[in-house]
Amino acid sequence: MNTVLDFEPIWSELLGQPEAVSQLRQAVANKDAGLQHAWLLTGPPGSGRSNAATAFAAALLCEKAGCGQCKSCRMVSSGSHPDVSVLATEKVIISIEEIRQLVAASHFGGSVGKYQIMIIEDADRMTERSSNVLLKALEEPPAGTIWLLCAPSEADMLATIRSRVRRVALKQPSTETVADLLVARDGIERSLAMQVAAEAQGHIGMALRLATSSDARARRKETLVSAMQIDSIPKAMATAERWLELAKKDAEAITQERDDQERADLLSTLGIPEGGTIPPGLRADIKALEEAQKRRATRSLRDGIDRILVDLMSLYRDVLTIQLAAESELVNQDLKSQLDEMASSTRSTETISKLEAMALARVRIGANVRDLMVLESLAIQLRRKV
Amino acid sequence: MGKAKQVSWRDAKPASVVFVSGPEEYLADRAIRSIRDQLKALDAGVEVHELLAGDYTAGQLTTLASPSLFMEPRLVVISGVEKCTDALIEDGLSYLLEPSLETTIILRHNSSSVRGKKLIDAIRASDNAVEIACAEIKKESDKAAFIQSEFAAAGRKISPGALRALADAFADDLSELAAACSQLLSDQAESIDEATVDKYYGGRVETNAFKVADAALAGQSAEALALLRHALATGADPVPVVAAFAMKVRLMAKVYGNKYASAANVGAQPWQIDRARKDLAGWSEEGLANAVMAIATADAAVKGMERDPVFALEKLVLLLSNRGQKNTET
Numbered sequence: 001m002n003t004v005l006d007f008e009p010i011w012s013e014l015l016g017q018p019e020a021v022s023q024l025r026q027a028v029a030n031k032d033a034g035l036q037h038a039w040l041l042t043g044p045p046g047s048g049r050s051n052a053a054t055a056f057a058a059a060l061l062c063e064k065a066g067c068g069q070c071k072s073c074r075m076v077s078s079g080s081h082p083d084v085s086v087l088a089t090e091k092v093i094i095s096i097e098e099i100r101q102l103v104a105a106s107h108f109g110g111s112v113g114k115y116q117i118m119i120i121e122d123a124d125r126m127t128e129r130s131s132n133v134l135l136k137a138l139e140e141p142p143a144g145t146i147w148l149l150c151a152p153s154e155a156d157m158l159a160t161i162r163s164r165v166r167r168v169a170l171k172q173p174s175t176e177t178v179a180d181l182l183v184a185r186d187g188i189e190r191s192l193a194m195q196v197a198a199e200a201q202g203h204i205g206m207a208l209r210l211a212t213s214s215d216a217r218a219r220r221k222e223t224l225v226s227a228m229q230i231d232s233i234p235k236a237m238a239t240a241e242r243w244l245e246l247a248k249k250d251a252e253a254i255t256q257e258r259d260d261q262e263r264a265d266l267l268s269t270l271g272i273p274e275g276g277t278i279p280p281g282l283r284a285d286i287k288a289l290e291e292a293q294k295r296r297a298t299r300s301l302r303d304g305i306d307r308i309l310v311d312l313m314s315l316y317r318d319v320l321t322i323q324l325a326a327e328s329e330l331v332n333q334d335l336k337s338q339l340d341e342m343a344s345s346t347r348s349t350e351t352i353s354k355l356e357a358m359a360l361a362r363v364r365i366g367a368n369v370r371d372l373m374v375l376e377s378l379a380i381q382l383r384r385k386v
Numbered sequence: 387m388g389k390a391k392q393v394s395w396r397d398a399k400p401a402s403v404v405f406v407s408g409p410e411e412y413l414a415d416r417a418i419r420s421i422r423d424q425l426k427a428l429d430a431g432v433e434v435h436e437l438l439a440g441d442y443t444a445g446q447l448t449t450l451a452s453p454s455l456f457m458e459p460r461l462v463v464i465s466g467v468e469k470c471t472d473a474l475i476e477d478g479l480s481y482l483l484e485p486s487l488e489t490t491i492i493l494r495h496n497s498s499s500v501r502g503k504k505l506i507d508a509i510r511a512s513d514n515a516v517e518i519a520c521a522e523i524k525k526e527s528d529k530a531a532f533i534q535s536e537f538a539a540a541g542r543k544i545s546p547g548a549l550r551a552l553a554d555a556f557a558d559d560l561s562e563l564a565a566a567c568s569q570l571l572s573d574q575a576e577s578i579d580e581a582t583v584d585k586y587y588g589g590r591v592e593t594n595a596f597k598v599a600d601a602a603l604a605g606q607s608a609e610a611l612a613l614l615r616h617a618l619a620t621g622a623d624p625v626p627v628v629a630a631f632a633m634k635v636r637l638m639a640k641v642y643g644n645k646y647a648s649a650a651n652v653g654a655q656p657w658q659i660d661r662a663r664k665d666l667a668g669w670s671e672e673g674l675a676n677a678v679m680a681i682a683t684a685d686a687a688v689k690g691m692e693r694d695p696v697f698a699l700e701k702l703v704l705l706l707s708n709r710g711q712k713n714t715e716t
Binding site: 232233234236237238364367368369370372373374376377380381383 | 629632636639640641642643644647671674675678679681682683685686689690691
């Protein structure tokens with residue numbers, strides 16, 4: 001980033017969030033006068049909630065309020081600082097045991113500095129029982145313990161948690177901001193950066209993935225084009241099946257490499273040669289890993305389906321934008337001609353009911369309804385009457 | 387080298403080595419029990435040993451089967467050969483060459499794996515062994531034949547109507563069916579007719595989600611609802627019931643108006659496609675679309691988005707038996 005920074009370097013990754021950054025900076029600057037002990041960072045997926053939490057932790061522990069250079073800052077950002085505990089999950093829920101461990105650890109106090117910081121990413125994945133375990137710790141933490149919870153919105157947390165935390169809201173970064181970041185940080189070409197930034201709708205991680213993987217871009221495009229081509233019931237069923245396949249591929253692309261690496265690591269830790277047979281006594285370890293990976297795959301697939309739904313929503317949002325002549329930027333600029341055609345051949349009320357069907361489908365995926373059934377039901381509703 | 391004799395489970399007789407294969411547990415149990423009873427009848431002092439092939443350690447077979455001082459008969463039952471240890475394969479192979487005469491060895495392999503293939507091949511090639519194959523009883527005709535033979539073995543008769551009623555009442559579990567047969571045999575007069583079966587087991591219908599779906603798609607709403615209640619009362623869970631409906635409707639939707647539907651491009655057997663085409667008679671496109679949407683709604687409902695899963699299922703059954711058309715008084 002070549003602009004002159006008017007704040008400490010640690011905040012530089014938090015793009016387009018001046019309000020949140022100034023709030024957090026103020027807290028850091030006045031920390032000696034007293035610091036709120038529990039914070040809730042909210043913002044849409046990809047807006048950098050976890051990054052904000054890490055930056056805040058680093059700034060609190062740094063002697064220069066977040067220089068980004070000192071040992072402390074570097075340890076926090078690499079996740080190895082002894083006074084920063086991060087609970088992140090790759091499963092669908094955070095289990096009660098994980099919270100209990102974290103609560104127990106929160107009583108140890110800072111070992112290096114004055115503060116001990118407990119970060120819970122995806123705090124919305126806590127079940128009600130897990131949340132209740134946290135209440136007491138959140139209400140009266142030991143001196144110097146700071147809790148940072150991250151969630152998409154305040155409404156995702158129990159009221160009893162909400163009343164115990166101070167809230168910092170992040171907003172969705174604009175397309176330009178995301179594109180700027182991709183160009184500056186990852187060296188992505190400008191036009192591509194603009195395209196993927198629009199397509200990812202403010203999700204920085206997603207934009208990066210689209211920018212760096214042509215497969216991911218192709219999958220996204222196929223999803224959208226196939227949705228516009230549904231004209232009969234058999235076609236709708238076939239498309240739903242194809243969407244599920246695409247979501248699986250997307251999920252696999254993310255997890256497969258890691259799964260293999262983890263397995264190889266475990267095998268070498270256990271001293272089993274590549275391709276060797278696993279002694280019965282060690283099968284339990286392998287099994288535990290496989291189960292953890294399976295849980296991760298479940299969540300990953302669910303995220304993949306959700307992405308498909310979000311992409312489809314962007315498509316019909318564009319159609320509606322054209323139909324209502326709203327003159328705001330289109331997300332899927334590269335499909336402009338098809339979008340125009342669809343906008344002129346259907347009515348805006350139809351588009352709105354399709355968008356509603358997608359919103360319902362997202363809720364259902366979240367409620368563990370069979371994925372294929374949800375997609376089939378949606379595809380049927382998207383079909384165009386001939 | 388000769389070849390092991392194939393024997394039906396009903397004619398099970400003691401032999402040096404008896405190999406009981408096949409997945410039907412109940413028949414295998416009957417065969418093993420019958421051999422044991424026959425040996426007991428010959429000599430009440432028969433020594434019986436039961437082993438699990440998975441826990442077998444080298445030498446056990448020789449210890450148990452070697453002749454004793456007074457030549458008492460012995461029976462060794464080794465179950466779970468599908469999970470046997472390597473030691474059993476080795477010991478079994480050498481035992482087959484020199485089986486002891488007054489000992490009967492029963493090996494039970496449920497065909498769920500190919501473990502122990504070397505031993506099995508050797509048994510099948512041996513003169514001293516017999517094989518009792520217990521094939522799965524799944525088809526209606528197999529079941530009818532089973533009931534028939536149960537009664538025939540006792541020298542009794544059962545009328546065709548009674549036979550059908552009995553097969554319907556115990557559709558899932560062969561051992562329950564056999565128990566019902568023996569109950570009828572021990573209680574009742576010479577020949578057994580439908581009225582007798584109805585007196586004993588009337589009103590008992592074993593059903594499953596697919597039968598409910600079949601009835602609903604055939605437009606028989608009352609029957610489908612009754613079957614649904616039966617299925618739920620006999621332990622069917624609402625979630626798989628929805629899945630069964632979904633399978634049927636999915637195939638219908640894939641086939642609808644699709645002349646080119648083939649086994650390859652819709653992922654189903656040819657007879658299933660024919661069946662789906664038949665089920666489609668009288669369905670409109672709108673109705674089919676409603677059905678697909680209703681299934682997703684029902685799945686959401688049985689997974690907690692509505693209060694009463696059974697009501698959600700009943701709504702679905704009524705919609706399907708009405709060919710997807712809403713707003714009629716049912």
